[in-house]
Amino acid sequence: MTPRNTTEPERPFTGRLAEPPAFHHQWMLAGNPARFFERLIREHGDFIHYRGVIGFHLINHPALVHQVLKNTHRHYDKNSHVYNRFRNAFGDGLVTAEGESWKRQRKLLQPIFGPASIRRFFDLMRDSATGATERWSGRAANGEVFNIARDMERLTLEVAGRAFFSQAFDRTADRIGRWTLAINRYCAIPPLPVISDLRFPTPLNLRLRRVLSEYREFLRDLIRERMTGDMKDDLLGVLLTTKDEDTGEVMSEDEIAQEVLGMIIGGHESSSTALTWIWHELDRHPGVEQRLVEEIQAVCGDEPLTLEKIPQLKYANMVIQETLRLHPPFWFENRNTISDVELAGVHIPQGSMVVFSRYSLQRHPDFWDSPDEFRPARFDPDQPENPESSHAHIPFGSGPRVCIGRHFAMMELLVILTTVLQRYRVIVDSSDRHEMAARVTMVPKYGLKVRLEPRSSTPGR
Numbered sequence: 001m002t003p004r005n006t007t008e009p010e011r012p013f014t015g016r017l018a019e020p021p022a023f024h025h026q027w028m029l030a031g032n033p034a035r036f037f038e039r040l041i042r043e044h045g046d047f048i049h050y051r052g053v054i055g056f057h058l059i060n061h062p063a064l065v066h067q068v069l070k071n072t073h074r075h076y077d078k079n080s081h082v083y084n085r086f087r088n089a090f091g092d093g094l095v096t097a098e099g100e101s102w103k104r105q106r107k108l109l110q111p112i113f114g115p116a117s118i119r120r121f122f123d124l125m126r127d128s129a130t131g132a133t134e135r136w137s138g139r140a141a142n143g144e145v146f147n148i149a150r151d152m153e154r155l156t157l158e159v160a161g162r163a164f165f166s167q168a169f170d171r172t173a174d175r176i177g178r179w180t181l182a183i184n185r186y187c188a189i190p191p192l193p194v195i196s197d198l199r200f201p202t203p204l205n206l207r208l209r210r211v212l213s214e215y216r217e218f219l220r221d222l223i224r225e226r227m228t229g230d231m232k233d234d235l236l237g238v239l240l241t242t243k244d245e246d247t248g249e250v251m252s253e254d255e256i257a258q259e260v261l262g263m264i265i266g267g268h269e270s271s272s273t274a275l276t277w278i279w280h281e282l283d284r285h286p287g288v289e290q291r292l293v294e295e296i297q298a299v300c301g302d303e304p305l306t307l308e309k310i311p312q313l314k315y316a317n318m319v320i321q322e323t324l325r326l327h328p329p330f331w332f333e334n335r336n337t338i339s340d341v342e343l344a345g346v347h348i349p350q351g352s353m354v355v356f357s358r359y360s361l362q363r364h365p366d367f368w369d370s371p372d373e374f375r376p377a378r379f380d381p382d383q384p385e386n387p388e389s390s391h392a393h394i395p396f397g398s399g400p401r402v403c404i405g406r407h408f409a410m411m412e413l414l415v416i417l418t419t420v421l422q423r424y425r426v427i428v429d430s431s432d433r434h435e436m437a438a439r440v441t442m443v444p445k446y447g448l449k450v451r452l453e454p455r456s457s458t459p460g461r
């Protein structure tokens with residue numbers, strides 16, 4: 001379910017700009033930046049001009065966010081410290097591209113990720129999820145405690161890898177896993193301009209350079225393989241053959257490499273994080289888990305999930321939305337002003353950074369009742385609990401740069417959630433140490449230690 005289809009936020013912003021003292025609570029940025037923004041908002045309101053090592057305008061009201069991402073998006077781009085760090089790692093794929101280059105890429109890629117096109121990935125998603133649950137049978141039988149966050153990472157990487165490279169992923173899975181880890185480590189460092197520059201020879205930068213060149217070589221070989229006859233119907237095959245409607249041009253090898261890398265890294269990590277939070281919340285809310293299992297039983301019986309049944313998983317959808325609200329994987333967003341802009345009557349000069357925290361926005365007490373409580377019923381499409389909250393829920397972004405992979409991600413989450421729950425109850429172990437960490441994505445800092453309890457019947461057997 002996506003939020004209701006309204007175009008303008010229901011409530012205008014009526015507050016004023018606050019200017020806390022320079023460097024206010026700056027030390028908190030080094031620990032947990034989501035808590036830093038939360039505290040600023042609690043003390044100073046929904047519109048703040050922060051002056052510190054890095055200065056920014058912080059917005060925390062749906063009407064302001066809507067204005068930046070949608071109504072006046074042309075006045076903003078992603079030339080910020082944070083996105084420049086991603087640019088070093090991924091190049092200029094869709095996530096970081098700007099202007100004409102972004103427009104061209106988005107137009108080419110949009111149809112590939114539309115709701116109808118991504119249906120063909122259903123089988124591979126279900127097969128990968130089923131494979132993971134089968135590999136877990138020994139663990140379940142032995143009552144083994146393991147970190148399910150790692151398994152979710154492996155599983156969503158496999159889904160993304162197979163969607164892009166078919167079986168070539170399986171041959172290279174370990175290497176791709178290592179490359180991903182190195183890139184994620186690089187992206188998680190503070191976005192300080194000099195240190196992030198790949199020419200600066202820190203061990204992390206040198207490692208990233210090596211990894212990127214290995215990845216390019218892997219992709220070059222694979223593209224050559226495809227060009228010499230072994231063309232496949234996976235995402236790489238589609239990218240190699242998709243033509244610009246107007247010019248008839250195909251994407252260059254370099255463009256494809258940047259695109260694929262950004263999507264595999266960004267797409268698999270966000271989905272695995274969301275899944276880990278779902279297991280965390282279901283364990284804490286047995287009533288929700290019970291209702292979810294009942295829905296799955298009613299929809300699928302003892303058979304594996306099929307593509308046609310996905311729309312019937314309404315409660316599962318609500319559970320996912322509520323998890324994405326409380327634990328938005330990409331919790332932080334930022335834009336750079338490319339001209340002078342006016343926001344809520346305030347003049348903001350060109351070259352300023354405007355930021356918001358999805359974590360705070362999606363827990364805004366003016367838009368959500370008991371905002372910290374996990375209540376999937378909020379997202380009941382027939383009876384939404386907080387009818388004015390649609391613009392306070394944007395886990396996939398909003399406006400022209402809304403996540404292109406959102407339909408893919410939602411289907412993947414539904415398939416994995418259903419497949420695992422049909423076979424196991426996921427129980428968080430008493431040894432689990434819980435703390436939220438806000439890195440590139442928002443994660444449980446120490447992962448999630450769980451045990452599995454087999455259910456009495458196994459689908460398809």
Ligand code: HEM
Pocket residue numbers: 094095096106262263264266267268270271274328329330333394395396397398400401402403404405406408409
């Ligand atoms: C739960 C999973 C996911 C979440 C929460 C998520 C979230 C987001 C968000 C918030 C943005 C917008 C950033 C902005 O405003 O600039 C975004 C953009 C993007 N996402 Fe996702 N994403 C997810 C999964 C995926 C997947 C699976 C893919 C690819 C298959 C993907 C590919 C992209 C791309 C390419 C963009 C850039 C779009 C553009 O700027 O035109 N995402 N994502």
